[in-house]
Amino acid sequence: MKRLIVNGTDKDLSPRFGWECMIITCPDLNKTTKMEIGIRGCTVADFREIFTLLKQLWPGADLRYENLENVFRAGLDSELNDYAVAECEGKIVGFCSLSVMHTLWSAGRMGHIDELVIAEGFRGKGIGTQLLNEMSRRAREKGCLRIELESDLRRSEAHRFYVDRGFKMAAYSFWKEI
Numbered sequence: 001m002k003r004l005i006v007n008g009t010d011k012d013l014s015p016r017f018g019w020e021c022m023i024i025t026c027p028d029l030n031k032t033t034k035m036e037i038g039i040r041g042c043t044v045a046d047f048r049e050i051f052t053l054l055k056q057l058w059p060g061a062d063l064r065y066e067n068l069e070n071v072f073r074a075g076l077d078s079e080l081n082d083y084a085v086a087e088c089e090g091k092i093v094g095f096c097s098l099s100v101m102h103t104l105w106s107a108g109r110m111g112h113i114d115e116l117v118i119a120e121g122f123r124g125k126g127i128g129t130q131l132l133n134e135m136s137r138r139a140r141e142k143g144c145l146r147i148e149l150e151s152d153l154r155r156s157e158a159h160r161f162y163v164d165r166g167f168k169m170a171a172y173s174f175w176k177e178i
Contacts, residue, residue, distance in 0.1 A: 042083035111139030113149035
């Protein structure tokens with residue numbers, strides 16, 4: 001089903017994009033202009049721009065393009081992964097990834113948001129909310145009963161963003177390299 005989101009309100013079909021799209025007001029060179037932001041699934045060709053966003057998400061991390069591209073390609077081919085981008089005037093300005101797993105904790109399938117990043121200059125415009133809503137919809141379609149995510153302890157603004165969108169802060173995340 002193709003939908004149009006205009007300032008958060010569902011409309012019929014987006015004739016311009018052919019996928020879910022929203023119209024938002026964004027600052028552009030100190031003036032207010034209308035820009036169309038399309039939310040769509042990813043293709044292999046999107047990875048170069050997604051990699052740029054991942055560098056914003058993980059500043060200072062030693063990101064290896066080829067390694068991440070291989071993981072991205074595998075995810076595109078997997079039924080248990082889903083990726084979406086937000087696009088504005090032909091440029092990718094947001095990315096969100098979903099992994100689906102079977103867990104005893106959720107007594108069924110659970111969706112996990114692995115990455116959510118919006119390009120600097122486009123944050124605070126509703127794009128992250130639309131990507132989260134789209135991934136929640138896709139998780140439900142895949143039979144997920146709940147959706148979870150982690151956020152770096154230092155990202156207090158992100159924590160407020162998630163709580164404001166109905167997520168509950170419930171756990172610490174632990175990891176180690178093996």
